[in-house]
Each structure stands twice: as structure tokens, then as C-alpha cells.
Amino acid sequence: MQLVLTSTAGLVVWLVxxxxxxxxxxxxxxxxxxxxxxxxxxxxxxYLPSNGRQ
Incomplete structure (x- = not known):
């Protein structure tokens, strides 16, 4: 979901x-x-530590 939001924000910046x-x-x-x-x-x-979660 994060990648979709980033791509959408990038396209909005491009259009503006x-x-x-x-x-x-x-x-x-x-x-x-x-x-x-x-x-x-x-x-x-x-690759970041997950605070004890697997």
C-alpha cells in the first residue's frame, strides 16, 4: 500500500x-x-529490527 501511495504522490507532483x-x-x-x-x-x-516480532 505504501508503494501505491508513493507512486500516486509522485504522479501528482509530476502533473503539478x-x-x-x-x-x-x-x-x-x-x-x-x-x-x-x-x-x-x-x-x-x-531489514530493520522488528522489536521481538518474527
Whole structure:
């Protein structure tokens, strides 16, 4: 669910930046960065200590 929300937020940022005059590729790179960070957080949380839970 976290990845879906991150992707949606990234696409909203892309549309807003594109509509206010930013270049399409620049807005897309920011969106890609947001989604990449979301993926890294989701993958990284699997390796964090789980406070005694399995």
C-alpha cells in the first residue's frame, strides 16, 4: 500500500510541476526519485529490527 501511495504522490507532483511550466523530463526525474525513495524505504524496512516480532 505504501508503494501505491508513493507512486500516486509522485504522479501528482509530476502533473503539478508540468502544469506550472517545468520541463516534462525534469518533473519526471523528480517523480522517479520520489518513487525510488519509496521503494528503498519499503525494502529497507524488512531489514530493520522488528522489536521481538518474527
Amino acid at each position: 510541476l508540468w502544469s506550472i511550466g517545468a520541463k516534462g523530463i525534469d518533473a519526471f526525474m523528480i517523480t522517479t526519485l520520489i518513487v525510488l525513495v519509496g521503494c528503498l524505504v519499503q525494502i529497507g524496512t524488512k
